[in-house]
Amino acid sequence: MHVAADRRAVVLLSGGMDSATCLGLATRRDGCRCHALSFDYGQRHRAELTAAAAVARHLGAAEHRVLRIDLGSLGGSALTDRSLPVPEAPAPGIPITYVPARNTVFLALGLAWAEVLEADCLYAGMNAVDYSGYPDCRPEFVTAFQALADVATRRAAQGRRVEIRAPLMALGKAAIVQAGAGLGIDFALTVSCYQADDAGRACGRCDACRLRREGFAAAGVADPTRYR
Amino acid sequence: MHVAADRRAVVLLSGGMDSATCLGLATRRDGCRCHALSFDYGQRHRAELTAAAAVARHLGAAEHRVLRIDLGSLGGSALTDRSLPVPEAPAPGIPITYVPARNTVFLALGLAWAEVLEADCLYAGMNAVDYSGYPDCRPEFVTAFQALADVATRRAAQGRRVEIRAPLMALGKAAIVQAGAGLGIDFALTVSCYQADDAGRACGRCDACRLRREGFAAAGVADPTRYR
Numbered sequence: 049m050h051v052a053a054d055r056r057a058v059v060l061l062s063g064g065m066d067s068a069t070c071l072g073l074a075t076r077r078d079g080c081r082c083h084a085l086s087f088d089y090g091q092r093h094r095a096e097l098t099a100a101a102a103v104a105r106h107l108g109a110a111e112h113r114v115l116r117i118d119l120g121s122l123g124g125s126a127l128t129d130r131s132l133p134v135p136e137a138p139a140p141g142i143p144i145t146y147v148p149a150r151n152t153v154f155l156a157l158g159l160a161w162a163e164v165l166e167a168d169c170l171y172a173g174m175n176a177v178d179y180s181g182y183p184d185c186r187p188e189f190v191t192a193f194q195a196l197a198d199v200a201t202r203r204a205a206q207g208r209r210v211e212i213r214a215p216l217m218a219l220g221k222a223a224i225v226q227a228g229a230g231l232g233i234d235f236a237l238t239v240s241c242y243q244a245d246d247a248g249r250a251c252g253r254c255d256a257c258r259l260r261r262e263g264f265a266a267a268g269v270a271d272p273t274r275y276r
Numbered sequence: 277m278h279v280a281a282d283r284r285a286v287v288l289l290s291g292g293m294d295s296a297t298c299l300g301l302a303t304r305r306d307g308c309r310c311h312a313l314s315f316d317y318g319q320r321h322r323a324e325l326t327a328a329a330a331v332a333r334h335l336g337a338a339e340h341r342v343l344r345i346d347l348g349s350l351g352g353s354a355l356t357d358r359s360l361p362v363p364e365a366p367a368p369g370i371p372i373t374y375v376p377a378r379n380t381v382f383l384a385l386g387l388a389w390a391e392v393l394e395a396d397c398l399y400a401g402m403n404a405v406d407y408s409g410y411p412d413c414r415p416e417f418v419t420a421f422q423a424l425a426d427v428a429t430r431r432a433a434q435g436r437r438v439e440i441r442a443p444l445m446a447l448g449k450a451a452i453v454q455a456g457a458g459l460g461i462d463f464a465l466t467v468s469c470y471q472a473d474d475a476g477r478a479c480g481r482c483d484a485c486r487l488r489r490e491g492f493a494a495a496g497v498a499d500p501t502r503y504r
Binding site: 113115116117118119121122123124142146147148149150151152153155156157159160161163164183184186188189192193195196197198199200201202204205 | 341343344345346347349350351352370374375376377378379380381383384385387388389391392411412414416417420421423424425426427428429430432433
């Protein structure tokens with residue numbers, strides 16, 4: 049798993065606890081020189097972009113870039129359409145906070161930047177254990193994206209791979225908290241809440257808040273989340 | 277191949293002759309209700325966006341949307357970086373006009389919109405015969421993207437497919453000209469040139485101009501391209 053210290057990686061960084069842990073693994077465990085990439089896509093919880101910048105500084109990313117992409121204008125999600133309420137109780141099926149094809153779009157843009165940077169790896173923090181039922185957080189999604197990346201780029205046509213790494217895929221929230229704490233990550237910098245206010249304070253009621261709180265509790269790690 | 281007349285499709289529309297023919301096939305041959313999608317991604321030939329709007333009107337698209345996406349800021353291509361000259365003579369290998377992972381990004385965004393619209397098909401005009409050697413214009417790329425789409429979305433998780441259609445894949449430029457002419461497409465509306473001026477007039481020297489001119493000549497169809 050370990051790569052040489054001069055290896056470059058692009059790391060998708062939302063500002064939440066999962067992608068922060070993912071960046072921590074890429075830098076502190078795998079020794080990559082990391083270029084962190086966030087997206088301003090019309091999400092209602094824009095505080096996560098401020099959090100992402102703080103996390104990138106905290107973990108020594110070589111660079112942090114925020115790419116604007118007008119995904120919200122396509123609609124179809126409570127995360128980008130303020131007329132749709134964020135659910136505050138678990139419900140069966142894929143929730144309305146699912147943003148159509150979001151991880152496909154994000155990985156595609158990460159792949160583009162990886163190719164420009166001649167990066168060897170593209171890290172993303174999706175996980176399939178304690179997740180919200182999103183189809184693009186499953187192992188088969190990552191496998192299919194790797195197969196696409198292996199034919200999609202000039203780099204691939206020249207026989208050099210961009211390896212898609214989803215190191216949190218098999219971890220539950222508690223294991224993610226433990227991994228991050230073990231790497232010395234300051235989770236107080238991260239924002240998970242789907243409807244965080246501009247100061248990054250969490251609602252404590254949405255799916256993302258619930259999973260995060262349960263993760264800290266199960267891990268036996270103090271929860272630094274600021275609630276409003 | 278034919279779909280019912282009430283089927284919705286998203287069609288990627290650059291404003292060039294290939295995507296215009298692709299839209300013509302989707303509307304006039306396949307009878308789809310078409311939602312055309314263009315990208316303002318920092319390309320130097322912005323005249324193609326004006327052309328795309330004209331083509332969408334001409335072919336009766338139900339809607340035409342231009343999505344802004346800051347792909348140019350990632351760099352790495354003569355199409356988005358004005359400090360890199362557009363080659364005016366054929367050269368071996370993948371040319372510098374290749375935009376890293378562009379078709380991956382465009383198809384990802386097309387897939388997102390298709391999911392929101394509940395469209396059954398996503399059309400794109402890439403072709404592998406008379407092309408410029410771009411890795412993301414090959415059949416194996418489309419096959420891999422279909423496999424990704426089949427696991428990436430809520431729609432897919434519910435067993436409904438977005439079919440990726442690249443009906444020009446096996447056609448050379450001459451065959452594309454003939455197909456488009458047969459559908460009554462006014463190619464004068466289209467702009468292919470990589471360095472078209474703001475009025476849409478072509479340079480006549482870049483790869484895209486050369487392939488287009490050769491296509492009209494081989495098809496025996498009058499070339500309506502305006503050169504500057």
